[in-house]
Structure formats: structure tokens, C-alpha cells
Amino acid sequence: MIRRPVKEINAEFSAEEKYLDSIQRTVREACVAANMSRKEISAVLLATEEAATNIIRHAYLYEKGVLRLRIVIYRKFVVFSFIDFGRSFQPNSTGKIDLEKLVESGRKGGLGFYMMQKIMDSVEYISSASRNELRMIKRLGETKADTRPLIRRMWSLRMKFSIWTFFIVSVIIGGAFYYIDRQTSDQILDRLDNTVQSLVKTVADQAAGYFIRSRSDVEFDELVVSYVRANPELDLLVLTDTLGIVRAHSDDARNIRKPFVLPPGLDTTEAGPGPIRFEEDGRELNYLSWPILSGRRQFGEAHVVYSSEEVLRQRSEARWRTSLVTVLLLAVGVLGIYVLSNYFVRPIVRITQRVRRFASGDLESELPLGGAEEFFEISRALNEMMTRLSQDRKNIVAREKLAKEIEVASQIQQTLLPHELPDIFGLELDAFYRAASVVGGDLYDVFEIDPGRYCLVVADVSGKGVPASLVMSMLRTVIQIHAARAESARNILIRVDSYLKKNMPGGMFITVMLAVYDSAERSLSLVSAGHNPMLYFAAEDHEVRPINPSGMPLGMPVTLEGGFGDSLEERRMELHNGDLFFIFTDGITEAADREGRQFGMDRLAKFLRQWLVANGSEGVHTLSEALVAELDDFTGFAGPADDISFIIARAVVTGEADQTEGPATISSAPDDPEI
């Protein structure tokens, strides 16, 4: 398979330096055809230039000579052969040439060979008595570089798919992350507020007890300090009495007995029931107050300032962890998508490879059907296409072969028709033949039976094309052979019929109009084997009459009434100067115009009569030309639907003596007969 050449180039040049360009152009074209990269091409050109120059300069010493270039491209390598018929050159060494040694030698010789060896994968010099061949092989490794920019090259289906999927998945995951993050941070703050609130309630409850029992400042102080210590989120815990005087201060005991001052930055004017958020020294703080109650009696208020920073810090740590996991998952996901897309795209790659193989001439192997439904369908469609194409190609080859054979058959058939019509004393002759297809089933023939007696035949084999033409080919010979032994026109056809019945496939038949002309008697004996009537023009009254002796076609099965011979009527006619008879096949009368109207017997008879009356002095060859032109006019050059053939024969004045008494209008010399 690999050994089969993809392309072969053969060229011959005159070994002259002025043809170097042409040689190089041929090489370049081959390299391009072999899909070599630009770099490889310029390297190969260097090697081939060296090869060609060597032949011109050293093999022929600038003398006249022939340089034969043969480039064979295989799928995996290219073989360049430079062939000359001059002096053979002795490569200094058969092995590899070393560049350093070359430089040491200080000569240019050998550099060329060195370059060829470097550029080509194999260099061989084969020299025989009369012929030298430099054979260089270049392996086709790297195919032509993809010149598209990197981005375009990467922009494969896979890439697109991956990027889009990555984008969509990122948006979904990011959105989900954002939503969940918001939810959790709100929850965390709510939980803190609730914890602090319940804490404050507990403090307030306890403080109410302290107020009732009038505990000492120290005890109050211990209460707030212990709570702040136990709960690190608490920044400040202050208890005030109903007048707003501080009873306990977790931060600074010196504030006791002084009016409670709210932290700066805290604005309680618009305070709702929940905690108030405020900022102090860049810290985010919350303030909450709770009344100290015992039953209905209020003793004061508990104020708490707490920071949400710690929980927020914890939350942000958690968020980082979540983000990291999310990104990691995303990366794994994208990788998975890419791998998966590769998997899905693989059938496309497989199909591409197969189609490429098909393009390079492998018409046989089929795509394996399989994979996803879509690819199954594509594969099947491609298989169908490729099968069809290769079938078509085979058909075309076969058809071309057949066409060629038919053409040959047509040529053979042409040789079977008479090349020249015989000169018949007293008759002016012309004949015409045109086949509907390349080969035809019509036959005309004019030949001498014995001195002074001639046989004129027009026949039509049923059907047309190759089968008819084969029978027709046989018929001419059969008639000629049997005519020689027969005593009458009728007898000829009887003999021919009996021969054909034995030697012709059933279902075929032949109609024949056969006339025997006796030049001594100037008479015509006419028989018709089921043929269409002939037309007879009488010089006497200028009328055209059909003449139709009865008879069955040749090759018909014998009927009850009797044999073929019984059906056959022979008619004898005396000919007078200027009488004309026209024997033809029904291809003429049945020739149809575009609307399907037939040319018809009447039109034909009328045409003949008019022409003869008007142009009686012209040769019959002119008549046949006029008739064919008329026919073509009528059919509109649609070409005959059936084979057309006819013979025209006119009785003419013969001899010196007759010329004076005969009509002066009629030419005595027959026109050059022509097919």
C-alpha cells in the first residue's frame, strides 16, 4: 500500500544551464504536490540544482545532452532521479562526507555531494555503461506547517467547547458561592446578636437581684468583669441606674458614680429594637441595651458593646477554604470537560483520517460504524458517498472502455460498408449512410455479381446499436457470397434467408430491398423482403411512384401459408434514360421533427420530384446532399432517431452514339461516388 506512488512526474530537458529554471520549477511543483514545508522545498531545490548543474557541467562538459528527470511521490517519501547519458562521475567516497575534511581539502568538489547528503535522506549514484542515475530520496516527515496563528490553531472545537463550558460552570458555581456566602455571613451575625442579647438578659436579671439586695460596688464590678472575661466578643459591659449613673463598668472602675457616656460615634437617636452598629477607631462594633427589671420595677439599664470582628474573621477564613475547594473543583471539572470533549471529538478525527485516505486514493476501506447516533449517521453517509463515488469511478472507467470499444466497432463497421461504389455502365450512382448511434444496423451495398450484372442492396436490421450492427456486419458478407451462386434476385434472398434462419439469434429480423441491374438489358429485377417501398421516378412523365414487391422479412419464422420463398415477388423493370430509383430505409420517412411529425413518404416523393424537375441536369450526388440537408432541416438537427441509408441510381445515356440523341441535360459521366 505504502509503496504505491501517489504521483509520478517524468520530464526531459536539454542539458543546458538556461533550462535550470525549468528543471527547478518542475522540482518545486513536485515538492508542493508532496506537501513539503517551505523550508524543505528550498533545501530540496538546493540539492536538485546541484544535481542538475553536475550533469550539465561534468557529465556533458557543456556539450549537448539530455537530462531526464523522474520524480515519484509516495505517501511517505519522494524519489528524485536525475538521469544522464554522459560521462559518469566517480564519487570520491561512498560513505558520508565530512564537512571539516571538505574544508581542509580547500576544494569545491564534494561540497555538492555533501549538501545532497545533508538535505536528502538517501543519495545513490548508479552508473552503467551508457546511463548514470543520481537517485535522491527525501522522506516526508513534517507536513506543511500550519501557518495560522497560534490562537486560531488552538481554537478547535474542543477548545471552544471547553471554554464555553468553563464559562457557564464558573458563572453557576460563582453565583451559588456568592449566594451561600451571603446567607452564611448574615446567619453568623444574627447568631452573634442573639447570643449577646441572651447574655445581656442574663446579666440584667442578675443585676436586678444585685439592685434589690443593694450589693456593693465591688460585687457589681465583679459581675461585669466576670461576664466580659467569659465572653471575649464582649467589648464593654456597663450597668447604669435609672438616672443613667454608672454602677458597674467593665473597662474602667473610675467611671462608677459618674453619668454614663455613650462611646463616640454611636448614635442612638434612630435606634430600633435591635443592636446598633457603629465604628470606633476603625473597628466595627455593636451596641445593645437592656432594661434591668424585676417584675414591673426598673432599676436601670445594662449596656453592652460587642465586636463582630472575631466572627467575621472566622467567617472569612471559612470563606477562603470554601473558595479554594470551589476553584479546585472547577479546575478538575474543566480538565474533565477537556478530556471528555477529546473523547467526543475522537470520532470526528477518525472520520477525517478516513476521508483523507479516501482523497489520497484508498477507495476500498469503510468507516467503522459506531459511536454516538450523530457520528453513526455521518459515518454511514460518508460510507455511502464513498461507495457511490468509487462505484461511479469504476462505472466511468467501464463506460470509457465500452465507449472506446464501440468506437473501434464503429471504425470496423465503416470499413465493412463499401468504400467506393463500382462504375456501372449506364447507371449514375450515389449512396448515403448515417447511423443513429455510433454503430448502426443499416446496410447498403453495391457490387458486381458477374460481368454486366450488379447487385444493389439496402437493408435494415431490427433494432439498432451494437446487436444490430453485429448482424449487419455478417449480412453484407452473406449476401455477397450467396449472390454469386444465385440465378435471380429472388433466389439470392431465398438463399440468404435460409442461411440466416440457421445463424441468426431468434427475435431479430431483417428487411432488405435488393435489385439486380443488368447493364446489357438495362433492366432491373427487384425483390423486397418486407422492406419499405422504393421510389421510382420516370423520366417519361416526371412522376414519382412507390414500388413495393411483396415479401416477408428475412429471418422470420415460417408461417402456415408457406415458406419465405413463396412470399417473395420479383418485379422486373425496363429502364429508360433519366429514370431514377431511390432505395432507402424507413429512417428517412420516419424521421420526426420536434412535434413528432414524420417526414413521410409523400414529402419524400414530392421532394424528389421537385428536385429532379428543377435540377435534372445536376448529378445525383447533389440530390443526395440536398435530401440530407432537407432531412436535417426537418428534424432540426436533433439527429436521426434511426439509422438512415439510401442508394440513388439513375439511368444515363451511355456511349458516344447515344449522347447526341439523348437529352443534353443529362450528364454522361457519373459523379464521383461517395459514401
Place this chain on the structure above:
Amino acid sequence: MENISISLSESGPGQVSEVRVDGVIDTNTARELEEVFDTLMKRGRYRVVVDLAGVEYISSAGWGIFISNIRDVRANAGDIKLANMIPNVYEIYDLLEFDKVLKAYSSVDEARSDFSSLTGTEVKKKTRM
């Protein structure tokens, strides 16, 4: 047919001569360049910088001129330095491994300065003798 134009700025012995080539050095045009090199060698100008900026293609005949002269040039403490090869030409230079015997430079100045730094003083001594 392709054309070639060669301009030679020659300087004294021991100095660097510069050959500027434009066009295509192929089988037909290589002879001109060869003549230039012959002249240089005859006059003892062994320090040659060839400016190949305008050369689109060098055939085997062209490379042959450099390769065949390099031995004599080196024997006389000179060198042939190739400057400004266009990528297409450089590819071939690289492929044929001519870098083993001929040095390539990205500019004429670079090639010139390589002369002065390496063998300058040594050559001067020799010429004085």
C-alpha cells in the same frame, strides 16, 4: 535571469574588508562573487565580512565559494564572517551545518568587532614581521 550586485569596500592589509551582496547567488551569478573573492585573496585581504542582508538565496555554488576559501583564509589568520542572513538563507546555513566552519552574525558591526577582539593584535605582529 536573476541579477546580483556586489560592492566591495576594501581596506588595508590586516583591516577588515566588507563585501556587500544583493540579489541571488546561484549557479549563474556565483562567478562574480568568486572573482571578488579571488581578488581579495590575491591581495592578501583575509579578513572578510560578507553582508548578506540583500541576498534572497544562496545556491550550492555560492556556498562553495565560502567553503573553498575558508582554509586559505584561516591559514593566514583571517576569517570569512557572514552577517545579516535573512531567515530563509539562515535555515539552509543551519541545515547544512555550515555553522561548524563559518560564523554568522546579526550585523556587520558585530562581525567587525569580533575580528578586532580576537586576532587583532596577533595579526598586526605578523604583518610587521
